[in-house]
Amino acid sequence: MRGPIALAVLVILVALGLNSVFVVDEREKALVLRFGEVQQVKTEPGLGFKIPVVDTVVKYDDRILSLTTQPLEVTPEDDRRLVVDAFARWRIVDVVKFREAVGAGGEQIAKNRIDGILNNAIREVLGSVPSTAVLSDDRTPLMNRIRDLARREASSLGVDVIDVRLTRTDLPEQNLAATYGRMRAEREREAADERARGAEAAQRVRATADRTAVEVTSQAKKEAEIVRGEADAQANKIYADAYGKDPEFFAFNRALQFYAQSMKTQTSSLVTQPDSLYFDYERFLRSIGEKPGAGVANAAGQ
Structure with missing residues (x-):
């Protein structure tokens, strides 16, 4: 009997060990x-010891874990509903606090709790900004705010939320047409404003150009009048000098200028008295035409 008993005791001791x-x-x-x-x-990795039967060992994953949220409808600051998907990376950092928070449910209970925390953080952050910020290409500041808020809330679970990413931010199907219409109206309004500002700027440029043109034209006319007045004064001086030297030749030259001006066109008509001075030189010029030699001689003598 001692052999089987010893063997049984050995087996029990090995099992307990x-x-x-x-x-x-x-x-x-x-x-x-x-x-x-x-x-x-x-x-730390390695061997651990416990009291058989009395103690139990519970193991938790020490790696970075992922969590993907279900599609969530949020209402940004401008009251446009959006459908948002997100995923988070989290890790257990305090296993004692984690055990106290989730109990025997383990990681599944933790995921459910983190999912609720993440949804609340998404609603709080995205509800404080306009939809244009949510739909823009650069959403990094928003995601960082969601991560920080979720991290503070999840610290009571003994976990650390490492990262949060928004994977999809779309408009609900029933709101697409209305939203696109509002966006189109806003763009058209902005375009109208830009065109109005452009027309105003063009009007200012045209007004400035017109004022400059008037000023330049006025200055040119002024200078032209000055030059014309100086020229007339110089011409009158020349005429006066010529008149002083030979009054008869001066009168003859003025008569020739008068004839040239009065006979410019074929239909010119002149109404005057028969004894007008006009006919004195006219008869003289006619005599030049009838007797060229005599007329020239008479002109030279006069």
Whole structure:
């Protein structure tokens, strides 16, 4: 009987020995629980020991975990509803606090809690900005704000929210047509404003150009009148000098100018008295035409 008893005792001792040892790899963290109370925290990889039967070992993933939210409708500051999808990267940093927060539910309960925290953070952040900011290409500041807010809320679970990304921000199908119409109306209004400002600027340019043209024309006319007056004065001086030297030749020259002006066209008509001075030189010029030699001689004598 001693042999079988010793063998049974040995088997029991081996089983108890094996049951008192557990292994934690580099991807895990472990808690040793005794009647639900934490007795030991094992965060480093290697062998751990516990009391057989009395103690239990609970292991948690030490890697960065992902969480994808369900499509969520949010209302930005301008009351345009948007459908938003997001995903988060999170990690367990305090296994004791994590155990106290989620109990025996483990990571699944934690995901549900983090999902609610993330949805609340998305609604709070996106509800404080216009939809144009949410729909823009650069949403990094918004995502950082959501991450920071979710991180503060999730710290009570013993987890760290490492990153949050918005994967989709679209308009609901039933709102697309109305939203596009409003966007088109806004763009048309902006275009009308731009055209009005352009027309105003063009009007200012035209007014400035017209004023400049009037000023330049007025200055040119002024200078022309001055030059013309100086020329007339000089011409009158020449005429006066010529008149002083030979009054008869001066009168004859003025008569020739008068004839040239009065006979410019074929239909010129002149009404005057028969004894007018006009006919004195006219008869003289006619005599030049009838007797060229005599007329020239008479002109030279006069």
